[in-house]
Amino acid sequence: MVRMLPNILRNLFSKPATVKHPFVKREPFPGHRGTITFDMKKCDLCQDCERLCPPVAIKVDPEARTITYDPFKCIYCYLCVTNCLQRAIRGRPAYTPPAYQKEIVYYKPEE
Amino acid sequence: MSKGAATRKYTVFPFGPQHPVLPEPIQLRFTVDEEKIVDVGVNVGYIHRGVERACELNDYQRNVYLCERVCGICNVMHALCYCMALEKLVDVEVPERAQYLRVIWAELNRLESHLLWLGLLADAMGFESLFMQFWRDREIVMDLQERTGGNRVIPSTCVVGGVRRDILKPLAERFREGMIELRRRVDKLAPVILKDPAFKRRTVGKGFLSYDDALMLGAVGPTGRGSGLVKDIRLEGYQAYKHLKFEPVVEKDGDVYARTLVRFYEVYQAIDLILEALKSMPEGEIRVKPEKWPEGEAVARVEQPRGELFYYVKGNGTNRLERVKIRTPTLANIPPLLAMLPGYEVADIPVIVLSIDPCIACTERITHVKKGGGN
Numbered sequence: 001m002v003r004m005l006p007n008i009l010r011n012l013f014s015k016p017a018t019v020k021h022p023f024v025k026r027e028p029f030p031g032h033r034g035t036i037t038f039d040m041k042k043c044d045l046c047q048d049c050e051r052l053c054p055p056v057a058i059k060v061d062p063e064a065r066t067i068t069y070d071p072f073k074c075i076y077c078y079l080c081v082t083n084c085l086q087r088a089i090r091g092r093p094a095y096t097p098p099a100y101q102k103e104i105v106y107y108k109p110e111e
Numbered sequence: 112m113s114k115g116a117a118t119r120k121y122t123v124f125p126f127g128p129q130h131p132v133l134p135e136p137i138q139l140r141f142t143v144d145e146e147k148i149v150d151v152g153v154n155v156g157y158i159h160r161g162v163e164r165a166c167e168l169n170d171y172q173r174n175v176y177l178c179e180r181v182c183g184i185c186n187v188m189h190a191l192c193y194c195m196a197l198e199k200l201v202d203v204e205v206p207e208r209a210q211y212l213r214v215i216w217a218e219l220n221r222l223e224s225h226l227l228w229l230g231l232l233a234d235a236m237g238f239e240s241l242f243m244q245f246w247r248d249r250e251i252v253m254d255l256q257e258r259t260g261g262n263r264v265i266p267s268t269c270v271v272g273g274v275r276r277d278i279l280k281p282l283a284e285r286f287r288e289g290m291i292e293l294r295r296r297v298d299k300l301a302p303v304i305l306k307d308p309a310f311k312r313r314t315v316g317k318g319f320l321s322y323d324d325a326l327m328l329g330a331v332g333p334t335g336r337g338s339g340l341v342k343d344i345r346l347e348g349y350q351a352y353k354h355l356k357f358e359p360v361v362e363k364d365g366d367v368y369a370r371t372l373v374r375f376y377e378v379y380q381a382i383d384l385i386l387e388a389l390k391s392m393p394e395g396e397i398r399v400k401p402e403k404w405p406e407g408e409a410v411a412r413v414e415q416p417r418g419e420l421f422y423y424v425k426g427n428g429t430n431r432l433e434r435v436k437i438r439t440p441t442l443a444n445i446p447p448l449l450a451m452l453p454g455y456e457v458a459d460i461p462v463i464v465l466s467i468d469p470c471i472a473c474t475e476r477i478t479h480v481k482k483g484g485g486n
Contacts, residue, residue, distance in 0.1 A: 017247045029254070031276075033261040054169070054176040077176055077267045082275075 032093035033076045038067050038107045042088035049080035049089060067107040071096060121149055128157050132235055132461040135471035139464070143457060151452045153445060159475045166435035171197060171405055172271055174432070178422075179265055181437060182473040184227065185415045187213075187220045189437075190269035192413040195349065196424040197271045200405035206396040209273035210351040211388050215286075216260065216268055217350075217413075218381040218388070222293070223252045224416035225374045225381070228468050229304070232371060235461040236313045241303055248296040255289050258282065273398030283389050290382050297378055304375050314368035318451040318463035321365055330447040331440045332418020333377070334467045337370035339363040344414035355387055367466040374416075374468075404430050415440055417468045439473040 019026055028034060045062045057073035058080060060066075081091040121142045128136035136157035142150040162181055166174050178193040179186040191213055198205060205213075230245035253263050259278055260266020268274050278286065303310060320330065325338035335342050336359060343359035345352045360376040362369035405426030413420045418440030425434040444467040451463055 029258045031261050032257060033267075052173075054173040075176060075180075075265075075267075076262065078261070 026095075028093040028095060030093060033078045033091060034094040035092050035096055036069070036071070036074065036076070036078075036081065037090050037092070038069065039088045039090065040067070040107050040109055042086045043067070043107075044086050044088075046085065048083060048085065052079045052083055054079070065109040069105045069107065070102075071105060072102040120144065126460060126464075128154075133464060133469065133471075135469065137469060137471045139452075139460075141452075141457070141460070146456045146458075148453050148455055148457065148460070151449050153449060155445070155471065156475060158472055160472075163435050163437060163476065167432055170430040171426070171432050172430075174435070175270055176267060178437075179267060179269075182439065182470055183264055184224045184470070185220050185417070185420075185473075186265045187216045187269060188413050188415045188420055190267075191217055191350070192411050192420050192422045193424070193435075194269050194271050195413065196409045196411035196422045197405055197426075198401075199409035199411070200407055200424065200426050201271065201401040201403055203272045203399050203401050205273055205350075206399060207351070207393050208277075208395045209397045211354075211392040212274045212276075212278060212397065213269060214351040214355070215278065215385055215388050215392075216256075216266060216274075218385045219252060219256055221381045221416045222378060222385075223249060223256070224468075225378050226252065228374060228416075228465075229371070229378075232462065232465050233310075235465045236310070238310065241300070241310075244300055248293060248300070251289050251293045251296070255286060258285065270398065272401050273396070275398070277397050278389075278392075283392075287386060287389055290385055294379070294382050297382075301375075304371065311368065313459075313462055314371055315364075315366060317367045317455060317459050318466050319366050320447055320451050322363075324450050325365070325447060328446040328450055329443050330418075331443045332415065332468075333370050333373040334418065334444045334447055336361050336373045338365040342419075344412050344419050347412070349411075349413065351388060354391065355384055357384055367462055370466045377416075404428055405432065417441060417470060418443060437476065439470065441467070441470045441474040442476070444469070445474075 045060055045065060047060045047062065049058045050060045054077060055073050055075050057070045057075075059068040061068070078091055081089050121144055123140055123142050126139040126141060127133060128138045138154040138157075140152040140154070141148055162177065165177055169177060175190050175193060179190045181189050226245050226249040230242040230249070233239070233241035233245065256266055257263045259282060260268050260276060268276050320334070320338045322339045325335045325340045330338065330340060331342065339361060341359060341361055345357070346359065357380060360373050360380060362372050405424070406428040408423070408425045411422045420440060421438040423434070423436035424432060427433045448464065448467050448469075451466075452460070455463060
């Protein structure tokens, strides 16, 4: 009991090891592979990203000039970001927020 | 219960496929005489995912990301083993710096896995506070993985011909600090593993596996090393292990406590290996692009946290592979597990089953379907 007492007191008055998640935001580290966005002004619809994507989360339609991107299928490997010749795909170090349903993102030429 | 069992003296009860102790679907059918286990039967095949078939449909460079997802905890090892097999087929010599970086991430995986397992073992015997403390310290490893690889769990750094990311000087310094901090924290928890009487009572003498049995039944990794079997694939010197000095951790007792000690000392070993690799890492290239498509057959072996991981790859000169065969260590460790269990009490089941560190989802490669349906 005597040996345990300092430990008990320390645990009572020390801060918790966990982060209060919804109230305190955990910042991702630099270089974290996060949300992916497409810049339709730079994109030349070469379909390289579609061919590279391991889980087939990107679909490019060169005739309708649209890109369909499924963030819930995406594994965030960043193959598309590093291999895009036009640098039209941008990655941002941010965690993907939770969502109520799986939404697919459509990119159209005027965006 | 089958009809025959009801007439006998023994009781048969199932453990799993859904059981609070083990979140993974393996069914062990225990035949018990009151509280004592007499016989064990096993049934696997609940979550066959068809990874090997999927590997034949993708092109070989994209397979790395698929193979990584065979196991969430030892993802770098799977990618590394696949890449090693493929590098033999496409005749690529991996740059030295990339080899060191691969070893660093692989050992980081080992740390992650062993700390997770030590927590789970504590949880299985009802030692909640130890479980929480091990998992708190594991966060250092996870943070380093995110900082260096870019993702918290699956860093996706290995590719055929090298690695995708480099650990530069300032980051390496952070890495070193993190490892020293981790060693300090694990040192604090060491007395619980080494001295605590409650912990020892649940583990010492339980689930005994003799040296001969371990050898005969083909135990791999810490399960074999806990029984005195000196079997560590890292001794073969793949990647940068040939330049690093280390001794495999071997315990002779063959019980759950011996296996716990092997994993616990391997935590220290992994920290030392990472520190040594960071210090002796040479400068230079980190990636070589393969020039040709894979042709022929190759085999690669890697020491995973759970034991020996085996990949067989067959290419036919196109960008798709003809056959990929994966054998994970848990498959090799199931027969030793069945030999460990008889003779012990029902209350010891969780601890003994966890002592081989089962990862069932990685193991499922075959599904047995009986003609006419039914079990």
